[in-house]
Amino acid sequence: MKEKKKSLFIIIFILVGFKSQAQLAVDYHKVEARKNANDSIWKSYEAKTIDKLPGFRAAETSKLDKYGGWNKKKFDATGFFRIEKNGDRWWIVDPDGYAFIHKGVAVFKTGDSQRQQAAMNKKYGDQKTWAAQETEMLRQHGFNGLGAWSDVENVRALKTPMVYTIIVNPMGAYKAVHEKKYGGKYLITGWQGYRFDLPMVFDPEFDAYVDEAIKPIAKYANDKYLLGYYTDNELPWKNDALDRHIKYLAKDEPGYIAAKKWLDKLKGKDASLADITAEDRLAFSAYFFETYISKVSAAVRKYDPNHLYLGCRFNQEHEELQNPAIFKVAGKYIDVISINHYRKWEPEQGIMNNWASWSGKPFLITEWYTKGEDSGLPNRTGAGWNVHTQKDRGYFYQNFVIELLKSKACVGWHWFTYQDNDPENLKTDYSNRDSNKGIVDSEYNTYTPLVDLMRELNNNVYNLIDYMDK
DSSP states (O other), X not given: OHHHHHHHHHHHHHHHHHHHHHHHSOOOEEEEEESSTTOOOOEEEEEOOGGGSTTOOOOOOOOBOTTSOEEEEEOOOOSSOEEEEETTEEEEEOXXXXXXXXXXXXXXXXXXXXXXXXXXXXXXXXXXXXXXXXXXXXXXXXXXXXXXXXXXXXXXXXXXXXXXXXXXXXXXXXHHHHGXXXXXXXXXXXXXXXXXXXXXXXXXXXXXXXXXXXXXXXXXXXXXXXXXXXXXXXOOOOTTHHHHHHHXXXXXXXXXHHHHHXXXXXXXXXOOGGGXXXXXXXXXXXXXXXXXXXXXXXXXXXXXXXXXXXXXXXXXXXXXXXXXXXHHHHHHHOSSEEEEOOSOSSOOXXXXXXXXXXXXXXXXEEEOOEEEGGGSSOOOSSSSEEESSHHHHHHHHHHHHHHHHHSTTEEEEEESOSBOOOTTOTTSOGGGSSOOOSSBOTTOOBOTTHHHHHHHHHTTHHHHHHHHHO
């Protein structure tokens, strides 16, 4: 009987314990989202925000240097940005030697539609004034840097520039010429416009375009406010690139010759598509990618040995982002892996851990966003989620960054983008046609409460890292 009472007591104790844990569960915000304006299905997602993190006390970090680095954490200074792993967390180290997380906004430039240009002229008068006032706006909201495709020349001319990045496009430049061999238009292309979804890395002509496209970076080599360089954007690194080279390319094309030679050597015979295994595809993807990355990284180091090489902006969730062979190669040549991360409500810890362990390097999230349906824009295009309001966009931002900071390999992020799309601007590609991606609208008005929630998170980043690591 005593044993039965004892067992009953234990069961009651466990049940009470479960109830207590349930009472302690945090009531995070719930945000409804859908894929785009054409999707009729809304789903509810949890959004963690710093005001509800258990045990975290928000307090804006005040000890920042001129770059936005954290004066509390000091490393050796080299005069330029670099990376360092301290314990099990990666950091960018700024030119003065302080720990730095790059909190950026991509495409920081004035819009090129007639409407956006007229609004800029009316509000600022000229682009120099725009650059001065809007970089100050970004700083006031806790940002310390600029992502790809930004107006770096006007920013560099400021008394105190923001930390910026540069993108150069050697493969993009070569593709524009390569297309002319086929009458200016490929018969079959992938979503980025490459013939059979294959960058032409084996073409001997590409080598000249690598040097020509990257040579101009030499003028930035001594600029302390430059973080580093990207080469190209979202190139298609297909898992079945080996099959595609052999199946689709003519037998006298450099791509076919290189792939066939590689496969024949591997198999020790005159091999065919039927001989290809999953392991072969993985191994070839590494060879294919290394042919590109070895060339472009060498050119970056040649013309600017001082700054970080940030890679080629990976994107495809079921291709390179899940390919350990490609990440292993990337780690040999790239200082910080750049990733455009879409179609996830929040980044997944297991996936981020893979990126870091496969490459042995930290990563930057170089594009991500969500769109508010209270903006008045159609929001039919682009890869970001649709949510109801600007407050929901702010909740999304905080939740996403909190998850990034849990990964000790993330050294920053760039919100895409500074300014909304203008639906009247038909010069842009379709994905950038009609959506609320910006933190400002086409008249240069900031979106609140989006930017308020961004500021709250941004100004607590270093404190959040302390909190996460403890």
